[in-house]
Amino acid sequence: MQNLILNDKDDIADLLQRTRDEAVQFLEGLSTHPVNHRRQLPAPVGLSPSGLGARQALEVFKETYIPAMTGSAGPRYLGFVTGGSTPAALMGDWLTGVFDQNAADTSSAAAAQIETSAISMLRELFGLPEAFDGRFVTGATMSNFVGLAIGRQWWGHRLGVNVAQQGLAGLPPLTVLSGSPHACIYKSLSMLGLGRQNLQQVTTLPNREAVDVDALRQAIQRLNDQPCIVVANAGVVNTVDFDEITAIVALKRDFNFYLHVDAAFGGFAACSPRYQQLVSGWEQADSIAVDAHKWLNVPYDSAVQFSRHTELQAEVFQNVGAAYLGEPNTTDSFHLTPENSRRLRALPAWFSLVAYGKDGFREIVETCCDCAAQLGKRIEASTEFRLLAPVRMNVVPFTFNQPSASSAQVAAFLNRLGENGKTFITATTYNKTPGFRAAFSNWRTTREDVDIIWQAALDAVSEQIRPR
Numbered sequence: 001m002q003n004l005i006l007n008d009k010d011d012i013a014d015l016l017q018r019t020r021d022e023a024v025q026f027l028e029g030l031s032t033h034p035v036n037h038r039r040q041l042p043a044p045v046g047l048s049p050s051g052l053g054a055r056q057a058l059e060v061f062k063e064t065y066i067p068a069m070t071g072s073a074g075p076r077y078l079g080f081v082t083g084g085s086t087p088a089a090l091m092g093d094w095l096t097g098v099f100d101q102n103a104a105d106t107s108s109a110a111a112a113q114i115e116t117s118a119i120s121m122l123r124e125l126f127g128l129p130e131a132f133d134g135r136f137v138t139g140a141t142m143s144n145f146v147g148l149a150i151g152r153q154w155w156g157h158r159l160g161v162n163v164a165q166q167g168l169a170g171l172p173p174l175t176v177l178s179g180s181p182h183a184c185i186y187k188s189l190s191m192l193g194l195g196r197q198n199l200q201q202v203t204t205l206p207n208r209e210a211v212d213v214d215a216l217r218q219a220i221q222r223l224n225d226q227p228c229i230v231v232a233n234a235g236v237v238n239t240v241d242f243d244e245i246t247a248i249v250a251l252k253r254d255f256n257f258y259l260h261v262d263a264a265f266g267g268f269a270a271c272s273p274r275y276q277q278l279v280s281g282w283e284q285a286d287s288i289a290v291d292a293h294k295w296l297n298v299p300y301d302s303a304v305q306f307s308r309h310t311e312l313q314a315e316v317f318q319n320v321g322a323a324y325l326g327e328p329n330t331t332d333s334f335h336l337t338p339e340n341s342r343r344l345r346a347l348p349a350w351f352s353l354v355a356y357g358k359d360g361f362r363e364i365v366e367t368c369c370d371c372a373a374q375l376g377k378r379i380e381a382s383t384e385f386r387l388l389a390p391v392r393m394n395v396v397p398f399t400f401n402q403p404s405a406s407s408a409q410v411a412a413f414l415n416r417l418g419e420n421g422k423t424f425i426t427a428t429t430y431n432k433t434p435g436f437r438a439a440f441s442n443w444r445t446t447r448e449d450v451d452i453i454w455q456a457a458l459d460a461v462s463e464q465i466r467p468r
């Protein structure tokens, strides 16, 4: 083993060159690489007694896995909300591994500054005030988790309890109110010991996924002055609907609540004058979650959490009692996030923000929305499909043009589309109607891709009507 590793060390230039060649080949073929999974994988290789060396490991990887990789970073993968990776972001991601900094504290001054600098650029991109501190975490789930953890601490103090110290025993349930919460809000409540059942789903506006603010007011009123958490949704996954955050913020004049905003991808509305009013008011929130591996187009896994309550955040996440970690403070990330050691996750974002600037991200957002609008128009003009809701930004929710599609029909259509391999979209249900959602969030997608996607959808539907 020792020999293999030493040989690899001497061979590093050649090994990285080979790795780079594979990477370039994959990226250059990405727009024609099948977007869906290949169904059969060879058996996994086992642990070799003496090792194969890095060159051979690359060969095994090439044979076993490269053909089976999805083209999810490509231009026609429209499942979930899946970003790609800009060239600059990929450079940053590679170098994150090369420099291998532990971006946990300020002992790597460069790492610490790269993170604060990336956060500061993101604040500017999003038009958020400096009152927001920010940290990189692994995804919007963790970002929402951190926001809710700070909210829990805030709530405990209102009841005279430091929850981080004393725990939840003896306290009444903490009510969390939200109109169309993402599944990860429930998961976070479970992880935080707050209980999934204490999320009260508030009525949404008719035919909308945005919360009915009057109903929210009444729900808060029913709590009789008990403090609570409100989760506002800025970009619901199905229809990209936005809560009216300004109206929710106005409720703070009369009621005592902590406001967290889940803006996982909808936060990017702030990049474009066409959409920025959708998030207006979010600058008044207590905490905000924004994903980076979605619309910022950095590789997985990356998100940012913004908070105005660094002190409360440190109460929750501080590392105490480890002599080697020093005194708790409000600057080191290991006192502010769930992780202790962490990679320099900020570097891909830093590269991409420096490389493309404000205009670059405005263009990515607007192009994705234009592509969604184009697909929406095709759907509206067709006899085969109809929209389930208006195309508000980058997601097209649609279904078959018939009174009620069945989930089986939806699954059969997605199968056909999958076999064809040109595009990937996911199933959904909206207003009790099964259908599809096509989400555009990749910088590579062009109007020509929309033509290919549309043709693939028409082919799949006609094969379904007239099976081969």
Ligand SMILES: *Cc1c(COP(=O)(O)O)cnc(C)c1O
Residues within 6 Å of the ligand: 081, 138, 139, 140, 141, 142, 182, 184, 235, 236, 237, 262, 263, 264, 265, 291, 303
């Ligand atoms: C994607 C998403 C999440 C979860 O984000 P992950 O990055 O997958 O953890 C939460 N909320 C919304 C609105 C999302 O779109």
